[in-house]
Amino acid sequence: xxxxxxxxxxxxxxxxxxxxxxxxxxGAVVTAVGTNxxxxxxxxxxxxDVAATGENAVVVGARSADVIVGPVGIAIADSLHGxxxxxxxxxxxxxxxxxxxxxxxxxxNIIAGVSGMTPARLVQSVLELLQGG
Numbered sequence: 001x002x003x004x005x006x007x008x009x010x011x012x013x014x015x016x017x018x019x020x021x022x023x024x025x026x027g028a029v030v031t032a033v034g035t036n037x038x039x040x041x042x043x044x045x046x047x048x049d050v051a052a053t054g055e056n057a058v059v060v061g062a063r064s065a066d067v068i069v070g071p072v073g074i075a076i077a078d079s080l081h082g083x084x085x086x087x088x089x090x091x092x093x094x095x096x097x098x099x100x101x102x103x104x105x106x107x108x109n110i111i112a113g114v115s116g117m118t119p120a121r122l123v124q125s126v127l128e129l130l131q132g133g
Contacts, residue, residue, distance in 0.1 A: 002031065003031070003049075003066065005033070007035070008034065008039055009035075014039055014042060018082060021069075024127050032044060033051070033061050035088070037053055039053075057133040062095040063091075066097055070101065072090055072102060072103055073104070074089070074101070100126050
């Protein structure tokens, strides 16, 4: 399974995701794409198999991924403090990959009904979905 993890800002959520996926799905190939070098570096240190940075890396990665994972903002143009370009959001939205979007309430994107979930619980939910749950 080819999993594309996309994150922005400091890459904290992406780092948690990459580490959890590599630990729990050892056969998965994890490609980490950060919108900036800090996010990419954090995910690479967490064990990503391949890493890249920037808009074109998201576009190219979305073409070949089986699953795309990241905060919900990766699919919304201009979100995550402007780090998600319209081209990135379009590539993620149009990808044939299954998308597992994490409902983080930040950057003016509020998801009703998910308050109180910790980042660790959200990552656990991603793992359950990746494992067929």
